Amino acid sequence: xxxxxxxxxxxxxxxxxxxxxxxxxxxxxxxxxxxxxxxxxxxxxxxxxxxxxxxxxxxxxxxxxxxxxxxxxxxxxxxxxxxxxxxxxxxxxxxxxxxxxxxxxxxxxxxxxxxxxxxxxxx
Numbered sequence: 153x154x155x156x157x158x159x160x161x162x163x164x165x166x167x168x169x170x171x172x173x174x175x176x177x178x179x180x181x182x183x184x185x186x187x188x189x190x191x192x193x194x195x196x197x198x199x200x201x202x203x204x205x206x207x208x209x210x211x212x213x214x215x216x217x218x219x220x221x222x223x224x225x226x227x228x229x230x231x232x233x234x235x236x237x238x239x240x241x242x243x244x245x246x247x248x249x250x251x252x253x254x255x256x257x258x259x260x261x262x263x264x265x266x267x268x269x270x271x272x273x274x275x
């Protein structure tokens with residue numbers, strides 16, 4: 153199995169920036185596609201961003217495109233989500249996910265999930 157632990161979520165002001173981290177342990181981190189999802193209270197979990205194992209391909213939800221950047225450092229077994237120009241609507245629990253399949257916007261395509269980290273953006 154692969155274990156994922158997110159960190160970095162906190163209370164910030166609109167327009168501020170945050171960098172979330174996802175540290176993997178257990179099976180090899182290499183060749184795992186990684187993704188970030190988020191879930192706001194009362195809403196379904198939604199796709200945020202995904203990255204291939206070699207960082208050669210990245211994909212973003214329209215709502216975060218141009219503001220968020222997904223990256224990874226395989227030597228550190230860590231994936232990141234750099235969030236800039238944060239908005240109140242970005243408030244959610246952010247989850248890290250991993251899987252051997254090509255990157256996807258579908259939750260079912262990922263095999264491993266972290267417990268989530270809370271991001272709160274005040275206006």
